[in-house]
Amino acid sequence: MVQPYRHEPFTDFSIEENAKDLEAALRQVEKELGQEYPLIIGGERIYTDKKITSINPAKKDEVVGYVSKADQELAEKAMQVADETFEWWRKSTPEMRADILFRAAAIVRRRKHEFNAWIIKEGGKPWKEADADIAEGIDFLEYYGRQMLEIAEGKEINSRPVENNRFTYIPLGVGLVVSPWNFLFAIMCGTAVSPMVTGNTVLLKPASATPVIAYKLMEVLEEAGMPAGVINYIPGSGGEIGDYLVEHPRTRFVSFTGSREVGTNIYEKAAKIQDGQKWLKRVVAEMGGKDTIVVDNEADLELAAESIVQSAFGFQGQKCSACSRAVIHEDVYDQVLERAVELTKELDIGNTSEKNYYNGPVVDQGAYDKIMGYIETGKKEGKLMVGGEGDDSEGYFIKPTIFADLDPEATIMQEEIFGPVVAFTKAKNFDEAIDIANNTDYGLTGAVISNNRNHLEIAREDFHVGNLYFNRGCTAAIVGYHPFGGFNMSGTDSKAGGPDYLYNFLQGKTVSEML
Numbered sequence: 001m002v003q004p005y006r007h008e009p010f011t012d013f014s015i016e017e018n019a020k021d022l023e024a025a026l027r028q029v030e031k032e033l034g035q036e037y038p039l040i041i042g043g044e045r046i047y048t049d050k051k052i053t054s055i056n057p058a059k060k061d062e063v064v065g066y067v068s069k070a071d072q073e074l075a076e077k078a079m080q081v082a083d084e085t086f087e088w089w090r091k092s093t094p095e096m097r098a099d100i101l102f103r104a105a106a107i108v109r110r111r112k113h114e115f116n117a118w119i120i121k122e123g124g125k126p127w128k129e130a131d132a133d134i135a136e137g138i139d140f141l142e143y144y145g146r147q148m149l150e151i152a153e154g155k156e157i158n159s160r161p162v163e164n165n166r167f168t169y170i171p172l173g174v175g176l177v178v179s180p181w182n183f184l185f186a187i188m189c190g191t192a193v194s195p196m197v198t199g200n201t202v203l204l205k206p207a208s209a210t211p212v213i214a215y216k217l218m219e220v221l222e223e224a225g226m227p228a229g230v231i232n233y234i235p236g237s238g239g240e241i242g243d244y245l246v247e248h249p250r251t252r253f254v255s256f257t258g259s260r261e262v263g264t265n266i267y268e269k270a271a272k273i274q275d276g277q278k279w280l281k282r283v284v285a286e287m288g289g290k291d292t293i294v295v296d297n298e299a300d301l302e303l304a305a306e307s308i309v310q311s312a313f314g315f316q317g318q319k320c321s322a323c324s325r326a327v328i329h330e331d332v333y334d335q336v337l338e339r340a341v342e343l344t345k346e347l348d349i350g351n352t353s354e355k356n357y358y359n360g361p362v363v364d365q366g367a368y369d370k371i372m373g374y375i376e377t378g379k380k381e382g383k384l385m386v387g388g389e390g391d392d393s394e395g396y397f398i399k400p401t402i403f404a405d406l407d408p409e410a411t412i413m414q415e416e417i418f419g420p421v422v423a424f425t426k427a428k429n430f431d432e433a434i435d436i437a438n439n440t441d442y443g444l445t446g447a448v449i450s451n452n453r454n455h456l457e458i459a460r461e462d463f464h465v466g467n468l469y470f471n472r473g474c475t476a477a478i479v480g481y482h483p484f485g486g487f488n489m490s491g492t493d494s495k496a497g498g499p500d501y502l503y504n505f506l507q508g509k510t511v512s513e514m515l
Contacts, residue, residue: 005142007478008109008135011116013127013356022127025113026353029121037067037215039074039235042081043228046074052235054212057124057361058351058395064122065212070236072244075203078232082174082201083250085229090171090199094152097197098145103224104193104217105141108134115185115216122210123184124360124395126352129315132476133186137217139479140190140497147502148197157510164513169506171199172282173252176245178238178266179214180257181207181363182318188214190479190496191255192231193221195505200252202231203245207258209363211235238262246270249277253505255284260416260441260489263287284504286484286491288320288416289444291474292437294459296430296450297331303471304328304449305339311447311473312422313347313400316362320490321445321467321475323422325413327433330426337404337424341386344400351395361396362419368396371419374412378403381410382423408436416442430455438464443487447474466493 013019038045048068056062070078108115115137116130125133154168175195179188184207192204192214206214218233234241246254246269256266263285270281293311295304311323328336349359362368372390378401379388387401400420406413412423427433430452437446446465450456456470466486467477477484483498485491495501 003146005139005146005480007480008138008142010128010135011112011131013131019356021113022116025117026120029114029117033065033121034063035065037065037212039068039070040215040218040233041074041078042085042232043222048074052208052211054122054210056121056353056395057363058353058397060395062121067211067215067235070234070241072241075234075236075241075245078203078234079174079245079248079250081229082203082232085227086171086173086201089201089227089230092199094148094197094199097199098148100221100224100226101141101145101193101197104220105138105145107220107223108138108141115213118213118216119184119210120352122212123181124352124363125315126358126360127356133183136183136186136479137189140186141193143480143497144190144194144197144502147499151198151502151506162515164515166511168509168511169503170509172505172507174201174203174250175253175255175505176203176205176251178242178254178256178258179204179206181209182315182320184210184213185217187257187496189217191257192217194502195253195255196226196231198502198505200505201229204231204233205242205245206233206235208235208237243269247272247274249274251281252279253282253284255504257286260287263491282504284492284494286320286486286494286496287489288418289442289486289490290324290414290416290440291321291442291445291465292325292327293323293447293449293474294433294437294463295326295328295332295336296433296448296452296455297329298452298455299332299449300451300471301332301335301339304336305343307447307449307473308336308340308422309343309347311475313344313359313420314475316359316398317420317422318362318367318418319475321477322418323447323474324417325437326422326424327427327436328424329430329433330428333424333426337385337402340424341402344386344402347400349397349399359400359420362398364396365392367419368392368398371398371417371421374415374417374419374421375401378412378421378423381412382406387420408439414440430458434459434462438462441489444490445469445474445486447472464488466490466495
């Protein structure tokens with residue numbers, strides 16, 4: 001019997017000792033900034049002339065690291081190594097693979113403040129958000145290890161007196177993992193180790209904005225005993241190596257987390273059968289959201305305002321689950337809006353390497369420009385209540401922003417902004433509120449704040465999202481507790497951190513023996 005796992009506890013930074021430990025880790029990491037990092041292909045360290053420069057988005061002139069960049073020739077080399085490694089790795093025991101994850105989890109847990117410091121530097125994460133990111137990565141390691149041990153037992157099927165039947169799962173092959181910059185440790189870790197623990201080999205292409213932390217995970221996995229060639233670390237551009245590997249005839253699956261535009265492009269390219277390809281590629285895609293919190297006229301209004309503000313502005317709104325829209329019953333609209341504005345004004349913003357600010361920077365210049373563009377659009381479409389200002393002189397800082405009185409069809413009510421912007425709109429009744437909430441191409445997360453049981457039951461059936469929360473915010477899914485993934489243009493609803501996620505990287509095999 002596999003022991004259940006209880007998720008990694010979060011660090012309380014109001015305790016002075018914890019705050020000092022993290023500050024010490026930040027100072028130590030600062031001494032290690034600016035190093036060069038190689039590719040890792042088959043265990044071999046390969047330095048290239050072309051580099052990705054990873055910077056601290058809170059301090060543009062601070063280089064986190066210079067990371068070697070793979071080209072097509074090196075991507076092909078990584079594919080060949082992964083293909084060869086798969087031939088024996090697929091026969092390794094599930095226990096061996098799970099033990100690598102368990103040891104890796106223990107290593108990261110012991111070095112948690114150090115890893116927190118790295119993603120504060122590379123991702124601009126506030127302390128609380130960084131700590132939750134690392135904790136989630138530990139959770140993925142522990143949870144997927146345990147899930148693999150359960151799957152290894154197979155599924156019971158019927159036999160007959162004349163035959164013995166067994167049903168088991170086998171791995172797929174070589175897969176490309178394209179990880180995002182926002183959960184730069186957690187999602188990168190979970191998407192890399194889930195196919196690995198199921199017996200596949202992996203080509204890991206981390207986000208170009210945050211490749212250093214992925215190298216740090218590779219070091220941990222190697223220390224934990226992962227053999228060379230099982231996960232190969234190949235940062236590089238999507239146009240040069242991403243498309244090449246998506247279309248490669250030896251690629252068996254693609255696991256992607258990122259934008260809708262890139263995700264749908266991958267889905268289309270992976271669907272085309274290449275010369276020499278003898279399988280249909282699987283695609284696991286998580287592509288974002290336009291997430292709504294609905295508040296009815298029987299809700300706890302303080303809880304409603306707190307839930308909206310925390311869900312909209314945690315990690316500067318750079319979460320696919322972030323609250324981007326608040327749909328409020330007209331009877332309580334003004335009260336919830338006023339209180340949300342008050343709470344937003346209390347939030348501080350700054351360089352999280354220096355202080356435990358609530359908000360840090362957005363990830364880069366491109367994100368800054370895009371979000372500021374949406375803010376300009378919002379000023380034309382609605383009423384600016386708070387925020388609306390940015391400063392990219394030293395880092396990429398945007399004040400938490402609330403717009404009111406939006407039409408449900410407005411641009412900032414429909415398009416994913418991926419920044420600290422939330423739009424408020426009124427609903428005449430609960431049914432209209434749910435209609436507005438569903439009026440989007442996405443279907444990732446949502447929340448309902450209400451003390452009306454009938455309204456909650458209506459939402460349970462009719463609010464069409466993959467993760468629906470009652471009387472809490474719409475972010476902060478926990479591995480093993482809230483399997484995560486969405487409907488429609490939010491992706492393939494693959495439910496990361498859930499009981500069936502590893503089956504995405506396995507195929508069923510029936511063996512029947514006549515007696």
